[in-house]
Amino acid sequence: MTEIETTRLILRRFRVQDAAPMAAYRNLPHIARYQAWPSPLTPEAAIDQARTYSEQDPEHPGWFQYAIELKADRSLAGDLGVNLHDNRLQADLGYTLAPALHGQGYATEAVRAVLSHLFVRGLHRVSAECNASNLPSSRLLERVGFDLEGRRPEFTLNLNTGEWTDTLLYGLLASRWPNLADDPQATAEATGRGNR
Template sequence: MSPKSTLLETPRLRLRTFRDDDVDAFCEYRSHPDVARYQGWSAPVSREAGASDIREYGGTDPSAPGWFMYAIEAKTSGLLIGEIGVHLHENRMQADIGFTLAPAHQGMGLATEALTATVDSYLARGLRRISADCDARNIRSAALLERVGFRFEGLRKSNRHAKGEWVDELFFGMVSECRKPT
C-alpha cells in the first residue's frame, strides 16, 4: 500500500483513499441486505456500479468542500471493511458525516475507532460543527453517534421517502467546544 493513500491511522485501522482493488470487498458489504437497508443504495451492488463508485471516491480531496469517502482498512488483514463519508461545506467550518461497516466487523468497536479518528481529525482542522442523521430504526448507528460524542438534536417524522416507504430520521450534532474528550 502506498503511504500516500493512508490519511488517518488508529491502533487497528487505516483510513485511506479507495483503490481499484477494493471493488470486490466494497460490493460485498454494500450488497448485504442489513447494510443496504438504511442506506441510499439498494442491494445487490453490481461490480460495475461498485467500480464506478470507487473511481469517483478515489479522486477527491478530504480538505476540499464536497463529499470525501474514506476507505476503512483493517490493519491485520489489509482488507477493506467499510467507509466513512464526510461532506465538508463550502465554508469549511461544518460538515456532515456518515458511515458503513461490513457486518462481519460490527460489534468490535471498529466503527467507534474509525468515526472517532475522523471526527477528531476534522475538529483539529478547525471545524465548528459536524452533523449526522440516521433512519430512526437504525438504533445501532444512533448509539454509535452518541458514543462518539454526538448529541441527539431531534426526530423528524416521515422526513424522507426511501425504498418505497416514508422514513423517520434522527438528527445528531457535535459542536467543537462541546466535544467530550476521547
C-alpha cells in the same frame, strides 16, 4: 491526501481494488435498508463508485469517502464519508461497516479518529443523520458524544424498499470535543501520515 491511523485501522483513499469488497457488504439487505444508495450494486457500478471515491479531494467542499482498512490483514472493513460544507467549518458524517465486524468497536474507532482529525483542522461542527430504526448507529453517535437534535418523521424514502423512514438528526460542536477526546478509548492518532 491525509491518511488517518488508529490502533487497529487505517482510513485512506479508496482504490479500484476496493470495489468488490465494498459491493459485498453494501449489497447485503440488512445493510442496504439503512442507506440511500440503490441495491444491488453491480460489479461495474462498484468499480465506477470506487473510482469516483478515489478521485475525491478531502480538502475541498463536498463528499470525501474514506476506505476503512483493517491493519491486521489489510482488508476493507467499511467506508466513512465526510461532506465538508462550502464554509469549511462544518461537515456531515456517514459510515458503513461490514456486518462481520459489527460489535467490535471498529466503527466507533473510525468515527472518533475522523472527528479528531476534523476538529484539529478547525471545524466548528459535525452533523450526522441516522435512520431511526438503526439503533446500533444511533447508539454509536451518542457514544462518541453527538447530541440528538431532532427527529424528522417519514423523511427519507428508501430506494430499495419504497419505505418512508424517520430520520434522527445529530450534532457535535468542536467546543465539546476536547473533553470527549480525553476518553481513553478515543486515543486515536488523527494526524496525517502523508500520501500512500
